[in-house]
Amino acid sequence: MNLSSVALPPVDKKTVTIFMALELSKSTWLVALHSPAVDKISLHRLQGGDTEGLMALIEHRR
Structure with a gap:
């Protein structure tokens, strides 16, 4: 899936940026x-290769 082609509706006419870091291995991600809106970094563990889980996590955070 090409995320750059996904159009999202504006959120309160402000640009909201979500920063994400990934550490990938075969067994776990x-x-x-x-998010600048929350002064905290959240950590999540996923099974290695769980792209659906990763996309769901990103969508939930949006």
Whole structure:
């Protein structure tokens, strides 16, 4: 899926940026998410290769 082609509706006419860091291995993925709206970094563990879980996590955070 090409994420750059997905059009999202504006959120309160402000640009909201979500920062994401990934540590990938065959067995597990560690995902760190940060939004300027929340002064905290959240860490999530996923099974390695769980692209659906990763996309659901990103969508939930949006």
